[in-house]
Amino acid sequence: MHSKSVAELSRDLESRKVSSVELTQEFLDRIKREDSKYNSFITVTEEQALADARMADEQRAAGNATAWTGVPFAHKDIFCTNGVRTTCGSKMLENFVPPYDATVTANFRQAGAVCLGKTNMDEFAMGSSNENSYFGAVTNPWGLSEGSKRVPGGSSGGSAAAVAARLTPAATATDTGGSIRQPAALCGVTGLKPTYGRVSRYGMIAFASSLDQGGTMARTAEDNALMLNVMAGFDPKDSTSIDREVPDYTATLNEPLKGLKIGLPKEYFSDQLSPAMEQQVRNAIKEYEKQGATVKEVSLPNAKLAIAAYYVIAPAEASANLSRFDGVRYGYRCEDPKDLMDLYTRSRAEGFGEEVKRRILVGTYALSAGYFDAYYLKAQKVRRLIQQDFINAFKEVDVLMSPTTPSPAFIQGEKTSDPVTMYLEDVFTIAINLAGVPAMSVPAGFVDGLPVGLQIIGDYFSEARLLNAAHQFQQVTDWHQREPQ
Amino acid sequence: MTISREDIEKVAVLARIRVDDEQVSALEKDLGNILDLVDQLGAADTDSVAPMAHPLDAVQRLRADEVTETNQREAFQAIAPATENGLYLVPRVIE
Numbered sequence: 001m002h003s004k005s006v007a008e009l010s011r012d013l014e015s016r017k018v019s020s021v022e023l024t025q026e027f028l029d030r031i032k033r034e035d036s037k038y039n040s041f042i043t044v045t046e047e048q049a050l051a052d053a054r055m056a057d058e059q060r061a062a063g064n065a066t067a068w069t070g071v072p073f074a075h076k077d078i079f080c081t082n083g084v085r086t087t088c089g090s091k092m093l094e095n096f097v098p099p100y101d102a103t104v105t106a107n108f109r110q111a112g113a114v115c116l117g118k119t120n121m122d123e124f125a126m127g128s129s130n131e132n133s134y135f136g137a138v139t140n141p142w143g144l145s146e147g148s149k150r151v152p153g154g155s156s157g158g159s160a161a162a163v164a165a166r167l168t169p170a171a172t173a174t175d176t177g178g179s180i181r182q183p184a185a186l187c188g189v190t191g192l193k194p195t196y197g198r199v200s201r202y203g204m205i206a207f208a209s210s211l212d213q214g215g216t217m218a219r220t221a222e223d224n225a226l227m228l229n230v231m232a233g234f235d236p237k238d239s240t241s242i243d244r245e246v247p248d249y250t251a252t253l254n255e256p257l258k259g260l261k262i263g264l265p266k267e268y269f270s271d272q273l274s275p276a277m278e279q280q281v282r283n284a285i286k287e288y289e290k291q292g293a294t295v296k297e298v299s300l301p302n303a304k305l306a307i308a309a310y311y312v313i314a315p316a317e318a319s320a321n322l323s324r325f326d327g328v329r330y331g332y333r334c335e336d337p338k339d340l341m342d343l344y345t346r347s348r349a350e351g352f353g354e355e356v357k358r359r360i361l362v363g364t365y366a367l368s369a370g371y372f373d374a375y376y377l378k379a380q381k382v383r384r385l386i387q388q389d390f391i392n393a394f395k396e397v398d399v400l401m402s403p404t405t406p407s408p409a410f411i412q413g414e415k416t417s418d419p420v421t422m423y424l425e426d427v428f429t430i431a432i433n434l435a436g437v438p439a440m441s442v443p444a445g446f447v448d449g450l451p452v453g454l455q456i457i458g459d460y461f462s463e464a465r466l467l468n469a470a471h472q473f474q475q476v477t478d479w480h481q482r483e484p485q
Numbered sequence: 486m487t488i489s490r491e492d493i494e495k496v497a498v499l500a501r502i503r504v505d506d507e508q509v510s511a512l513e514k515d516l517g518n519i520l521d522l523v524d525q526l527g528a529a530d531t532d533s534v535a536p537m538a539h540p541l542d543a544v545q546r547l548r549a550d551e552v553t554e555t556n557q558r559e560a561f562q563a564i565a566p567a568t569e570n571g572l573y574l575v576p577r578v579i580e
Binding site: 097329341343375377 | 488492493495496497498499500501502503504512515516518519520521522523524525526527528529531534535536537538539540541543545546548557560561563564565566567573575576577578
C-alpha cells in the first residue's frame with residue numbers, strides 16, 4: 001500500500017479495498033520504523049491522524065467523500081496547524097502551537113485528508129541542504145545503501161525525503177528560491193512551485209513575501225495535480241493572492257503533447273552543469289520530441305544576475321518579516337533579561353540559527369540608510385530585467401526545460417563552510433521565483449545511482465500545462481517509480 | 486565590497502541581534518562574501534527600468550473599514566512567554 005500514489009489510494013478507499021484507519025496506521029508504522037534513518041519528520045501527530053482517519057471513514061460511508069477523504073499526507077512544518085506545534089525548523093518556534101490554521105491547512109482539512117505530521121525543513125526555509133534545521137539534518141534516502149549520507153536538498157528536504165522513502169504519499173512544501181524543486185530533484189520525486197499568488201500564503205510562516213509560494217510534492221504529476229486542486233485559489237486573507245479561476249488540474253493531464261514548443265535556455269546548459277547530468281536531461285527532452293514536441297534554443301540573458309538579485313531581495317524581506325520574533329508575544333524568550341533591549345537581542349541571538357542571523361544581518365544592511373538604493377532598489381530593477389527575459393521567451397515557446405540542479409545530491413557537510421557555495425546550488429531555480437512564473441521538477445534519470453531532476457518552467461498560470469507535460473512524460477518513463485533501496 | 490567591524494556592530498543593533506566579539510570576524514568574512522556576490526548587480530544597466538515589487542504588478546486590495554475579526558486575546562496570550570491581566574510582560578522600561 002505504501003508505494004501507491006494518492007490517486008490509487010483514493011480509488012482503493014472509494015472501493016473499500018482499504019479503510020483510512022488501516023492506511024493511516026500503515027504509514028504511521030512506517031514512519032516509526034524507518035524515519036530514524038532520515039529524520040524527515042519533526043512532529044508526528046499519531047492520535048490526531050487516527051481520529052481524522054476514523055472521521056474520514058465515516059464520511060466515506062455516508063457518501064460525502066472528496067478525492068482526498070481519508071488519504072494520508074504531511075505538511076511542511078512551515079504551515080500553521082491549529083493546536084499542533086509548528087516550528088519552521090527553528091528553536092525560536094520550538095514550542096509554538098498556533099491558535100489558527102493556515103489556509104492551505106484548512107483546505108486539506110476541509111477536503112478530508114489525514115495529516116500524518118509535520119516535516120523537517122531548513123530553519124525559516126533558508127537553505128538548500130536541510131542542514132540548517134534546529135531539529136537536525138535530514139538524510140536523503142538515495143545513496144544510503146552505498147553508505148554515504150547525502151543531503152535531501154532544501155528547504156523542503158523533509159517533505160522530499162518522506163515522499164521518496166514512502167513514509168507519506170504526498171507532502172506540502174514551499175519554494176522561495178528553489179525549495180520545492182531542488183529537494184524534489186535530489187530525492188527523485190515530483191514537485192511543483194505554482195505561479196506567485198496562486199496558493200495562499202496566509203498562515204505559511206513568511207520568509208521573503210514577494211517570492212514565497214506554497215506548492216506540492218508527490219511521486220507523480222497526477223498527485224501534484226490532485227494536491228493543487230485543493231491548495232490553489234483566491235484568499236482574501238493573503239494580500240497578494242490572485243483572484244482567478246482555478247481549473248481542475250487533473251482534467252487536462254491526458255492532452256497530447258504534439259506541437260508543444262519547448263525552449264532550452266542556453267544559460268542553463270552551461271559549464272556549471274556536469275556532462276553526466278546534461279546527458280540525462282537531453283535524453284528526457286528526446287522523449288518529448290518522440291511525442292511530437294519541438295525544441296529550440298532560447299536565451300535568458302539576465303539569468304546570471306538572479307542569484308545576486310535574490311540575495312538582496314530575500315534577505316531584505318526576511319529581515320523585515322523576522323522582526324516579529326521579539327521574545328514578547330510568542331516564541332523563544334531568553335532567561336533573565338536585564339532590560340528590554342537585552343530581551344530582544346538575546347532572544348533573537350539564542351533563538352535563531354547561524355544562517356538565519358546572517359540573512360537578517362545582510363538584509364538589514366541592504367535596507368539601512370545610505371544603502372537602500374544601491375542594493376534593494378537596484379535588485380528590484382534587475383528583477384524586472386529577469387522577468388522580461390521570461391516574458392520574451394514565452395512569446396516564442398510554450399515551456400522551458402532545463403536541469404533542476406547542476407549536480408545530484410551532495411554529501412552532508414560538503415558545502416556548509418561557505419554560505420555562498422551553498423547559494424550556488426539554486427543557480428537554475430532562483431530566477432523563476434524572481435519572475436514569479438510556475439515550474440516543476442520531474443524525475444528524469446540517475447547519475448551514479450542518484451536522481452536527476454528535469455525542470456519544466458511555464459508562463460504565468462500555466463500549471464495545468466506543466467502538469468500535463470510532466471504526466472505525459474511519466475506515462476513513457478518510470479524514473480518517478482524507482483524506490484531507494 | 487568589504488564590510489567593516491563597525492558596520493556589523495551597527496547592523497546587529499538595528500537588527501536587534503546580539504553579536505559577541507568572537508563572532509564578528511566570521512561574520513565579516515561571510516557577509517563580505519555575500520556582498521561580493523551581490524556586487525555583480527552593479528554590471529546591469531537599469532537606468533530606465535522600474536523596480537519590480539510584485540510579479541503581476543498587483544497592488545494592495547482595499548476593503549471596507551468594518552470590524553470582521555473576533556477578539557481572541559486569550560488564545561493569543563496563551564502562547565506568550567509571560568502575561569498578566571491581559572498584558573504582555575517585559576522587563577521594566579521606565580524606572
